[in-house]
Amino acid sequence: DAKTTQPTSMDCAEGRAANLPCNHSTISGNEYVYWYRQIHSQGPQYIIHGLKNNETNEMASLIITEDRKSSTLILPHATLRDTAVYYCIVSPGDMRFGAGTRLTVKP
Amino acid sequence: GAVVSQHPSWVICKSGTSVKIECRSLDFQATTMFWYRQFPKQSLMLMATSNEGSKATYEQGVEKDKFLINHASLTLSTLTVTSAHPEDSSFYICSAYKDGDYGYTFGSGTRLTVV
Numbered sequence: 029d030a031k032t033t034q035p036t037s038m039d040c041a042e043g044r045a046a047n048l049p050c051n052h053s054t055i056s057g058n059e060y061v062y063w064y065r066q067i068h069s070q071g072p073q074y075i076i077h078g079l080k081n082n083e084t085n086e087m088a089s090l091i092i093t094e095d096r097k098s099s100t101l102i103l104p105h106a107t108l109r110d111t112a113v114y115y116c117i118v119s120p121g122d123m124r125f126g127a128g129t130r131l132t133v134k135p
Numbered sequence: 136g137a138v139v140s141q142h143p144s145w146v147i148c149k150s151g152t153s154v155k156i157e158c159r160s161l162d163f164q165a166t167t168m169f170w171y172r173q174f175p176k177q178s179l180m181l182m183a184t185s186n187e188g189s190k191a192t193y194e195q196g197v198e199k200d201k202f203l204i205n206h207a208s209l210t211l212s213t214l215t216v217t218s219a220h221p222e223d224s225s226f227y228i229c230s231a232y233k234d235g236d237y238g239y240t241f242g243s244g245t246r247l248t249v250v
Contacts, residue, residue: 062238071141071228071241072179115178123169123230123239125179 030126031055032116037130040110046103048129050116053097061092062119063101065112066128072115075101106133137163137233141242148219148249156214156245158229164209165231169239170202173226185212219249 033051040046052061060079064072076083076090078099083090089102103110115128138161148154158168166187171179183204185191191204201223203215212231216223229242 060238064239064241066179069226069244069246071139071243072230074238074240077238113178119239120232123184124181125171127178 030124031118032126034114034116034126034129036127037132039132039134040103040106042108042133042135043105046101046106046110046131046133048101048103048114048116048131049098050101051098052116052118055096055118059118059120061090061096061099062117063088063090063114064117065110065114065131067112075114106131108133108135137231137240139165139229139231139240139242141229141245143245144243145246146248148247150220150249151218153215153217154219154247156216156227156229156247158212158214158231158242160210160231160233160240163231163233165212165233166209167232168206168212169230169232170204170212170214171228171230173228173244179228182214216247219247221249223247224249 060077062077063075066072076088078090092099111133113128113130140159142157168185170182173179182197183191183193185204185206187206187209193199206212228244230239
């Protein structure tokens with residue numbers, strides 16, 4: 029089974045920030061948190077990853093709690109093209125995907 | 136960057152035949168590759184972990200004699216679906232790992248339809 033749990037679905041207004049939570053309460057000290065997204069009938073696309081510090085790149089920001097048991101992916105200004113299924117996983121050691129969060133960005 | 140090429144992107148085959156899917160890491164060497172299958176409106180299901188030069192490790196419930204995985208080089212892993220049946224119709228995706236910023240990179244997937 030996957031080591032992460034995420035809400036099944038979320039909606040977000042276009043132009044607003046999308047905050048996607050992920051619980052990974054059994055994460056080990058050497059495991060990273062990875063975020064991917066999948067648009068219909070395509071392979072998952074890498075978004076961001078982190079160990080314990082918050083991370084930011086051109087796509088998103090990743091906030092990891094101090095105890096590392098949960099994290100939040102932030103898309104600062106969601107667009108319609110961000111509509112996708114978002115997955116968080118912990119690795120190395122486990123590349124099993126949970127159900128992910130289906131994010132729908134609405135005009 | 137890190138690019139993984141998966142081929143073919145779609146294939147239709149007759150029941151009883153075998154189909155080979157290739158997964159190549161184009162600009163890096165991948166010691167470990169992963170194979171997934173995905174049914175409509177479901178998440179990716181890990182089928183097996185493939186290490187270069189050794190036998191693949193299959194997940195529970197995945198038939199290793201039906202889904203043959205070969206990882207003969209650091210840039211190529213193949214998945215062969217043997218004696219395919221309609222229930223094997225699915226979206227198959229590979230992934231390769233590279234140390235550093237890119238982590239795990241996924242191929243674009245192969246849609247297999249068995250008729």
